[in-house]
Amino acid sequence: MSKIARANRTTAQNIARWNNLADPNAIEVDQVLRVAPPAGTALASAPSSTAPARTGGGTSSADTAPAVSGGAIRPATSISLIWPVQGDVIRGFDGKSSKGIDIGGTPGTQIVAAAAGSVVYAGNGLRGYGNLLIVKHNADYLSAYAHNRALLVKEGQSVAQGQPIAEMGDSDTNRVMLHFELRYKGSSIDPSRYLPPR
Structure with a gap:
């Protein structure tokens, strides 16, 4: 929260107040926060100038057919996306205790951007995620890469699909993934549901 406040030249107390947060430490990845008084802008980050990622490699039928995901129909x-790393999926998505998938591997394995975009977060300030990267792909989609040993890109940097962005690790978790x-x-x-079959 303090990093977001500094980046927007305000205080964590203001952001907590403007967003009615009882616990300012309990924010989640991709949670939209008001960083100006209610009469101002409601988004925590500026819109990315990166065009929606539609590069080749790794398309799936998910791109053309609506599907139900977490109780909501996603857009046609x-x-x-491409797989950000090779490895076995050791935990799947359930939308409650697991808001993503966990892919096992070895320390230092290269992680790549699943789609082109702009890095909107690179750090370890979100509890439970360790060294974390968040990439904004377009106005609708973000991807998050957690528990890295090392981050290879910085906030504000544009990344291409397949570009190395991190090294696999076990930061803030009990196994490498x-x-x-x-x-x-x-x-x-x-x-x-968005990744190609393998």
Whole structure:
């Protein structure tokens, strides 16, 4: 919260007040926060100038057919993702205790951007995620990459689909893995429905 406040030249107390947060430490990845008084802007980050990611490689039928995910129908036009890392899915998405998928691996394994976009968060300030990257792909989609050993990109940097962005690790978890989340308009959705079959 303090990092968001500094970036927007205000105080954490103001952000907590403007968003009616009882516990300012309990914010979630991709939660939309008001960073100006209610009469002002309601978004925590400026819209990305990056065009929606539709690059080749890794398209799936999810791009053309509506599907139910977490109780909501997702749009027919979607985002084209590639797997951010090779490895076994050791935990799936359930929308409650798991808001993404966990992919096992070895320390230092290279993690790549699942789609092109702009890095909107790079740090370890969100409890439970360790070293975390969040990439904004377009106005609707964000992806999050948690528990990294090292971050290879910085906030504000544009990334291409398939570009190395982090190294797999076990920061803030008890085993080496990538926790990968996909958000659509702020809601967690099952990334495996958007990833190509393998």
